[in-house]
Amino acid sequence: xxxxxxxxxxxxxxxxxxxxxxxxxxxxxxxxxxxxxxxxxxxxxxxxxxxxxxxxxxxxxxxxxxxxxxxxxxxxxxxxxxxxxxxxxxxxxxxxxxxxxxxxxxxxxxxxxxxxxxxxxxxxxxxxxxxxxxxxxxxxxxxxxxxxxxxxxxxxxxxxxxxxxxxxxxxxxxxxxxxxxxxxxxxxxxxxxxxxxxxxxxxxxxxxxxxxxxxxxxxxxxxxxxxxxxxxxxxxxxxxxxxxxxxxxxxxxxxxxxxxxxxxxxxxxxxxxxxxxxxxxxxxxxxxxxxxxxxxxxxxxxxxxxxxxxxxxxxxxxxxxxxxxxxxxxxxxxxxxxxxxxxxxxxxxxxxxxxxxxxxxxxxxxxxxxxxxxxxxxxxxxxxxxxxxxxxxxxxx
Amino acid sequence: xxxxxxxxxxxxxxxxxxxxxxxxxxxxxxxxxxxxxxxxxxxxxxxxxxxxxxxxxxxxxxxxxxxxxxxxxxxxxxxxxxxxxxxxxxxxxxxxxxxxxxxxxxxxxxxxxxxxxxxxxxxxxxxxxxxxxxxxxxxxxxxxxxxxxxxxxxxxxxxxxxxxxxxxxxxxxxxxxxxxxxxxxxxxxxxxxxxxxxxxxxxxxxxxxxxxxxxxxxxxxxxxxxxxxxxxxxxxxxxxxxxxxxxxxxxxxxxxxxxxxxxxxxxxxxxxxxxxxxxxxxxxxxxxxxxxxxxxxxxxxxxxxxxxxxxxxxxxxxxxxxxxxxxxxxxxxxxxxxxxxxxxxxxxxxxxxxxxxxxxxxxxxxxxxxxxxxxxxxxxxxxxxxxxxxxxxxxxx
Numbered sequence: 001x002x003x004x005x006x007x008x009x010x011x012x013x014x015x016x017x018x019x020x021x022x023x024x025x026x027x028x029x030x031x032x033x034x035x036x037x038x039x040x041x042x043x044x045x046x047x048x049x050x051x052x053x054x055x056x057x058x059x060x061x062x063x064x065x066x067x068x069x070x071x072x073x074x075x076x077x078x079x080x081x082x083x084x085x086x087x088x089x090x091x092x093x094x095x096x097x098x099x100x101x102x103x104x105x106x107x108x109x110x111x112x113x114x115x116x117x118x119x120x121x122x123x124x125x126x127x128x129x130x131x132x133x134x135x136x137x138x139x140x141x142x143x144x145x146x147x148x149x150x151x152x153x154x155x156x157x158x159x160x161x162x163x164x165x166x167x168x169x170x171x172x173x174x175x176x177x178x179x180x181x182x183x184x185x186x187x188x189x190x191x192x193x194x195x196x197x198x199x200x201x202x203x204x205x206x207x208x209x210x211x212x213x214x215x216x217x218x219x220x221x222x223x224x225x226x227x228x229x230x231x232x233x234x235x236x237x238x239x240x241x242x243x244x245x246x247x248x249x250x251x252x253x254x255x256x257x258x259x260x261x262x263x264x265x266x267x268x269x270x271x272x273x274x275x276x277x278x279x280x281x282x283x284x285x286x287x288x289x290x291x292x293x294x295x296x297x298x299x300x301x302x303x304x305x306x307x308x309x310x311x312x313x314x315x316x317x318x319x320x321x322x323x324x325x326x327x328x329x330x331x332x333x334x335x336x337x338x339x340x341x342x343x344x345x346x347x348x349x350x351x352x353x354x355x356x357x358x359x360x361x362x363x364x365x366x367x368x369x370x371x372x373x374x375x376x377x378x379x380x381x382x383x384x385x386x387x388x389x390x391x392x393x394x395x396x397x
Numbered sequence: 398x399x400x401x402x403x404x405x406x407x408x409x410x411x412x413x414x415x416x417x418x419x420x421x422x423x424x425x426x427x428x429x430x431x432x433x434x435x436x437x438x439x440x441x442x443x444x445x446x447x448x449x450x451x452x453x454x455x456x457x458x459x460x461x462x463x464x465x466x467x468x469x470x471x472x473x474x475x476x477x478x479x480x481x482x483x484x485x486x487x488x489x490x491x492x493x494x495x496x497x498x499x500x501x502x503x504x505x506x507x508x509x510x511x512x513x514x515x516x517x518x519x520x521x522x523x524x525x526x527x528x529x530x531x532x533x534x535x536x537x538x539x540x541x542x543x544x545x546x547x548x549x550x551x552x553x554x555x556x557x558x559x560x561x562x563x564x565x566x567x568x569x570x571x572x573x574x575x576x577x578x579x580x581x582x583x584x585x586x587x588x589x590x591x592x593x594x595x596x597x598x599x600x601x602x603x604x605x606x607x608x609x610x611x612x613x614x615x616x617x618x619x620x621x622x623x624x625x626x627x628x629x630x631x632x633x634x635x636x637x638x639x640x641x642x643x644x645x646x647x648x649x650x651x652x653x654x655x656x657x658x659x660x661x662x663x664x665x666x667x668x669x670x671x672x673x674x675x676x677x678x679x680x681x682x683x684x685x686x687x688x689x690x691x692x693x694x695x696x697x698x699x700x701x702x703x704x705x706x707x708x709x710x711x712x713x714x715x716x717x718x719x720x721x722x723x724x725x726x727x728x729x730x731x732x733x734x735x736x737x738x739x740x741x742x743x744x745x746x747x748x749x750x751x752x753x754x755x756x757x758x759x760x761x762x763x764x765x766x767x768x769x770x771x772x773x774x775x776x777x778x779x780x781x782x783x784x785x786x787x788x789x790x791x792x793x794x
Contacts (some may be wrong), residue, residue, distance in 0.1 A: 199653055236611070
């Protein structure tokens with residue numbers, strides 16, 4: 001059971017290594033067979049939006065699934081011909097010569113069910129009514145997402161992932177793959193995640209939901225029929241979320257008590273941090289769907305594999321057979337390192353193959369998305385080990 | 398320069414000691430002379446609501462001012478004849494035989510200007526218009542509050558406070574008294590406070606303000622004229638604030654992932670923490686004024702005595718001549734111990750008389766309001782020292 005833990009002083013050479021995957025094209029997979037959900041309802045049919053980078057090898061053994069967190073999508077790397085500035089959210093991680101090297105691996109990004117970027121969700125048409133699902137769209141769970149991702153894997157002819165990888169809520173999906181589809185995953189990369197949400201995590205989500213639910217323009221989720229959008233609620237929800245993504249230290253270093261233009265004794269933005277948060281909120285309210293936000297925060301709240309084993313996380317993880325890489329960041333207070341260590345300890349108790357890296361980074365929870373030589377080095381080494389396993393089985397084959 | 402620092406393992410005997418001050422009666426002091434405010438405007442006249450407990454001694458030397466934090470008031474201790482359940486917010490601290498012993502001290506609680514519990518604020522009548530001030534009420538500062546408190550001290554015949562004491566925003570007022578009225582204060586008790594707000598602190602305040610400002614029933618602050626109240630915004634604002642008052646650990650211990658009645662796959666409250674926060678939000682929205690909330694959070698954001706000395710806190714504190722007791726709590730993440738230590742270090746650099754206690758308590762920022770034997774013991778000892786100084790000067794007199 002190889003295991004390592006590294007916390008450095010943070011010295012790093014952060015120039016990104018590797019190239020971009022370049023121009024990419026999203027695809028849609030349509031599924032006619034109903035998908036039964038954790039809530040007991042079923043989606044009669046559904047679409048999954050996805051992107052792939054690199055080539056699937058002849059043995060179909062080099063596929064890596066990248067799972068997204070709250071507000072991201074299947075657009076993991078590269079850009080679009082008609083939108084060259086829209087860079088994939090993990091473009092620094094995925095590409096030729098990058099830590100997850102698309103010269104070696106076939107990488108799949110998929111938009112989760114209930115999201116608003118092409119997969120079936122509240123903004124999609126409900127075939128039963130001919131109108132958008134809106135508030136009628138069910139509350140989906142991490143398990144539902146993974147079940148749908150398994151359908152996509154079947155469609156793509158991938159019997160077993162070389163790895164499933166994700167940060168934050170994406171890491172929870174990797175964990176669920178390991179537990180519920182143990183035969184279909186050889187490696188799980190669980191980054192900046194937790195085995196479940198704490199009371200404080202749920203509290204932040206609930207406040208964000210209340211901001212949306214009580215916005216008069218939410219109209220019980222049927223705002224589209226009223227030709228409006230609950231922008232106020234979305235703005236506040238995003239501002240709340242944003243605080244939990246950044247570390248206190250980083251916010252202090254970046255904004256501190258800097259003023260824009262002196263004290264005005266008014267409620268217009270005066271401190272730079274106020275402008276920044278308002279801008280983030282505005283931007284988010286323009287592109288994100290309120291019904292989606294409500295559902296994705298619920299999926300976060302619900303995730304708790306240990307509920308199936310009377311709260312015993314080690315026992316919950318016992319079906320898993322893959323190798324695990326767990327990574328946390330020192331200043332992450334949304335999912336602190338201690339939560340990642342709960343996963344590691346449970347895996348060790350189960351005598352599973354787990355490696356753990358605690359990365360010194362000032363950027364809080366957001367660190368999992370940012371360039372950091374040590375972090376990227378750990379991920380790169382992990383995938384190099386997987387790739388050499390692939391080469392070994394090729395030469396045996 | 399006596400100084401001590403104590404962090405214990407948290408062993409404490411928390412049975413409250415002492416009796417209640419009993420039934421109390423709030424009073425109103427009216428001031429006809431205008432009060433010039435930091436914003437440049439002046440209040441033409443104003444009321445201050447206050448309460449007193451204990452008796453002023455002949456030398457008028459045993460008076461203690463207790464300053465309140467965000468949503469509290471002049472009702473520090475005891476209860477009202479017509480509302481016996483309405484216990485003062487610091488009743489465990491102030492009373493006969495309590496740490497601030499009203500058998501020895503004459504204690505004054507005062508509602509700050511701009512608040513909504515009897516002192517002049519947005520809900521008061523603007524004499525110029527005959528209608529409620531509402532959005533026209535100026536943004537007031539900690540300095541404005543202290544200036545008004547000084548007027549009340551004059552009215553009560555108190556030339557010098559034996560002590561000014563407060564927690565959180567109340568501690569900032571004690572600090573301001575020490576700096577700007579050095580001749581009028583012999584002791585400053587600065588509890589669970591900070592020399593200014595961090596970027597993250599401001600961010601939380603700004604989100605709470607945005608929730609209120611964007612509530613359609615806020616009507617630019619003139620909601621009273623529309624016969625409504627921005628309850629949604631106030632609810633969300635209070636929920637956000639509440640998260641910052643509790644420690645993560647305490648929230649986990651109290652609520653964890655407990656469900657009320659199983660998962661319902663709906664947006665009704667499912668986790669206990671959700672019910673708790675909604676209840677706190679509802680309660681607050683009923684009794685608190687939105688315009689007041691906006692102004693008091695601004696007073697917090699603006700407080701920064703070191704702006705007068707180019708950011709040098711030690712120099713900002715140089716006018717102070719009183720003795721300081723600074724207290725922080727180990728799990729307070731709103732104003733962490735490190736922020737209190739900034740004050741202590743600046744006072745030490747200025748060679749001022751400062752004692753510091755870091756109290757091990759699981760309750761986060763709220764700890765300053767709760768029973769804790771070590772904390773109350775430190776405050777009790779401080780006031781006993783002041784009282785013996787009073788007795789010494791009596792016997793000399």
